Amino acid sequence: MTTQPELARVAFTDLARHGDRPAVLTADGTVTYRELAALVDRTAARLGTERRLVVLAAGNSLDSLVGYLAALSGGHPLLLAPADKPEALASLVSAYDPDALLWPGGGDGTPMLQERRPGTRHDLHPDLALLLSTSGSTGSPKLVRLSHTNLSANAEAIAEYLQIGPDDRAATTLPLHYCYGLSVVNSHLVRGAGLVLTDLSVVDPCFWDLFRDQGATSFAAVPYTFDLLERVRFADKDLPRLRYVTQAGGRLAPEKVRTWAETGQRRGWDLFVMYGATEATARMAYLPPDLAADHAETIGVPVPGGTFRIDPVEDLADGELVYTGPNVMLGYAETPADLALGREITELRTGDLARQQENGLYQVVGRRSRFVKIVGLRVDLGQVERILAGMGITAAAAGTDDLLVAAVEGGHDGGMLAKVLAGNLGLPRAAVVVHAVEQLPRLATGKIDYPAVRSLAAPEVTPVPDSDSGAAAVPGAAVPGTAPGGQAGIRQIFMDALECGSVADDDTFVSLDGDSLSYVAVSVRLEGVLGKLPSDWHLLPVKELERRRPARKKRFVSFLETSLVVRAAAIVCVVATHVELFTFQTAHLLFAVAGYNFARFQLAEERVPRLRRQFRGLARIVVPSVLFIAVAYLLTDHYTVANIFLLNAWWARSR
Numbered sequence: 001m002t003t004q005p006e007l008a009r010v011a012f013t014d015l016a017r018h019g020d021r022p023a024v025l026t027a028d029g030t031v032t033y034r035e036l037a038a039l040v041d042r043t044a045a046r047l048g049t050e051r052r053l054v055v056l057a058a059g060n061s062l063d064s065l066v067g068y069l070a071a072l073s074g075g076h077p078l079l080l081a082p083a084d085k086p087e088a089l090a091s092l093v094s095a096y097d098p099d100a101l102l103w104p105g106g107g108d109g110t111p112m113l114q115e116r117r118p119g120t121r122h123d124l125h126p127d128l129a130l131l132l133s134t135s136g137s138t139g140s141p142k143l144v145r146l147s148h149t150n151l152s153a154n155a156e157a158i159a160e161y162l163q164i165g166p167d168d169r170a171a172t173t174l175p176l177h178y179c180y181g182l183s184v185v186n187s188h189l190v191r192g193a194g195l196v197l198t199d200l201s202v203v204d205p206c207f208w209d210l211f212r213d214q215g216a217t218s219f220a221a222v223p224y225t226f227d228l229l230e231r232v233r234f235a236d237k238d239l240p241r242l243r244y245v246t247q248a249g250g251r252l253a254p255e256k257v258r259t260w261a262e263t264g265q266r267r268g269w270d271l272f273v274m275y276g277a278t279e280a281t282a283r284m285a286y287l288p289p290d291l292a293a294d295h296a297e298t299i300g301v302p303v304p305g306g307t308f309r310i311d312p313v314e315d316l317a318d319g320e321l322v323y324t325g326p327n328v329m330l331g332y333a334e335t336p337a338d339l340a341l342g343r344e345i346t347e348l349r350t351g352d353l354a355r356q357q358e359n360g361l362y363q364v365v366g367r368r369s370r371f372v373k374i375v376g377l378r379v380d381l382g383q384v385e386r387i388l389a390g391m392g393i394t395a396a397a398a399g400t401d402d403l404l405v406a407a408v409e410g411g412h413d414g415g416m417l418a419k420v421l422a423g424n425l426g427l428p429r430a431a432v433v434v435h436a437v438e439q440l441p442r443l444a445t446g447k448i449d450y451p452a453v454r455s456l457a458a459p460e461v462t463p464v465p466d467s468d469s470g471a472a473a474v475p476g477a478a479v480p481g482t483a484p485g486g487q488a489g490i491r492q493i494f495m496d497a498l499e500c501g502s503v504a505d506d507d508t509f510v511s512l513d514g515d516s517l518s519y520v521a522v523s524v525r526l527e528g529v530l531g532k533l534p535s536d537w538h539l540l541p542v543k544e545l546e547r548r549r550p551a552r553k554k555r556f557v558s559f560l561e562t563s564l565v566v567r568a569a570a571i572v573c574v575v576a577t578h579v580e581l582f583t584f585q586t587a588h589l590l591f592a593v594a595g596y597n598f599a600r601f602q603l604a605e606e607r608v609p610r611l612r613r614q615f616r617g618l619a620r621i622v623v624p625s626v627l628f629i630a631v632a633y634l635l636t637d638h639y640t641v642a643n644i645f646l647l648n649a650w651w652a653r654s655r
Contacts (some may be wrong), residue, residue: 007307010129011190012153013073015040018192021166024062025196025214031062033192043070043533044112052076052099052120055092058176059104060199067102067111068176077124077339079131080177088426095141096336100447123340131277134180144278145330147629153326154281155186157303157540161286162244162272169194173202173212180376183282184220203228203519204620205535208237217323222249222376223401226256231523235263235357247273249376252402254296261292273298279348282328285362296330298361308362322347328630352519372399374431379404387424396440398454405457418604433457490529490545497522
């Protein structure tokens with residue numbers, strides 16, 4: 001028996017103290033802290049008093065949250081696994097042989113319980129509270145061992161620097177089994193704040209309806225989320241209670257940090273760029289919002305209670321970043337026997353090369369080892385090569401923060417191997433590219449040329465045989481499967497981007513299992529065919545998208561836009577009038593040009609963004625004109641004060 005009532009408890013599991021404050025808000029209603037505590041107590045009682053190893057198949061649902069809190073409050077070491085990835089869940093269950101499983105779907109706000117044995121067969125260390133896959137690499141038997149102190153300390157630290165209060169409400173944009181998503185839950189519960197619980201994507205209009213209706217004040221984003229936010233024109237959304245947006249899960253390009261920080265300043269919310277790892281429970285550093293625009297290349301300062309140092313690395317100008325704090329993990333687990341281990345490390349060697357700027361901010365400049373982070377998941381490139389080697393394939397893997405690229409020797413099916421890798425690593429299919437090559441690229445020393453492998457992801461121009469001669473087609477020739485004029489057909493776009501063998505009339509982006517990475521790729525190509533896309537295009541059947549295809553234009557129009565013709569005609573008339581070839585009221589023509597462009601680009605928007613854009617455009621014309629005329633007025637005798645204020649015509653008539 002390992003019943004230990006005296007075990008340390010996690011700070012945020014003391015739910016009842018927050019009384020009737022809203023704890024969980026969903027499209028179906030609100031659950032108060034008192035009600036949540038009752039659901040947790042009921043589930044904890046079902047788990048029993050003897051400490052057991054529990055696996056929770058977690059989703060962003062009330063019953064998953066209840067299961068998570070019940071295991072922690074009952075002192076049961078909990079292994080979090082994704083409910084939507086059965087292969088990963090099965091792999092973890094096989095590797096660790098849990099005593100009990102919790103599943104969503106209990107129907108009464110509590111999870112279903114599957115008892116595998118009445119007691120436990122494991123030796124569980126008293127400090128062990130939670131087991132997480134490293135940086136979201138679901139299915140890997142290598143887990144991070146976290147203590148009750150780790151969880152409490154990191155939740156308090158995050159709540160402190162984000163200044164989370166009881167009136168805050170965070171929308172769940174990330175999975176519960178992912179340390180970043182979990183840290184959002186923990187840091188809000190510890191302050192009695194609310195959770196707007198949903199598994200909707202930020203590209204779904206329903207997400208933003210829920211966000212507004214429930215008064216959400218924040219949400220979390222990984223780098224790729226910001227690409228999706230651009231697609232849904234997030235910067236123009238009316239979100240009156242939004243207080244801040246957090247970013248972690250990989251490096252966001254400095255120019256994007258700067259752009260989004262400035263957007264937040266204009267719109268009244270803050271951007272918190274954060275740095276962390278599962279091994280540190282979640283967060284190690286944050287960049288204060290007021291420094292984000294001017295120091296976008298940095299990770300900021302350590303979280304409250306944590307410290308950094310930089311250890312020298314031989315032959316390198318920059319050293320390795322080392323973190324110390326109460327949120328550093330106990331150690332790793334790779335087998336059930338490791339669950340009996342206590343603390344094995346007191347500091348975390350991040351593997352990142354870093355430097356400290358004169359202003360005290362830290363900047364990460366590279367990696368010591370071959371890891372990349374793609375959509376928030378850490379991928380070991382060596383593991384990729386080992387997976388392929390296990391299939392009898394000689395391969396080399398490289399990557400960026402957006403894409404995993406593998407080169408394989410021999411005539412293998414790259415598409416099929418990419419699907420296998422994506423499934424093994426838990427990555428979206430669109431984030432994996434596999435190229436078959438005759439020989440792996442190598443340096444003069446015989447070592448793999450990894451930059452050359454990475455460059456295989458660059459787009460290539462493939463010659464298209466001419467339908468008559470078989471010769472390479474000239475630029476602009478139609479590709480098989482494309483629509484007239486060189487535009488890909490709707491079905492072909494879906495087949496290419498989602499790797500579908502066929503697409504039916506009633507298929508949609510969602511029904512074809514499109515993911516967040518392929519969302520942008522498909523939407524960009526569809527815009528080339530359809531023009532402006534409706535916000536719900538991902539829910540529309542293919543036949544409806546085909547119906548919205550504009551009529552085929554004449555070839556002349558495909559080369560010359562109407563707006564260019566109108567502007568060119570206006571310029572010719574203005575110049576001709578000035579050189580007295582003929583007399584023409586050019587102002588009328590310029591009004592026509594302005595009207596055309598307003599109608600085409602401005603009036604389709606909502607009123608406030610439209611007016612804002614119109615005033616900005618007007619200012620770009622009026623301000624430089626007024627300044628130029630003012631200078632001319634001071635230096636010459638050709639202008640009057642009326643000219644400066646663009647009132648000369650009115651002034652002449654009034655006199």
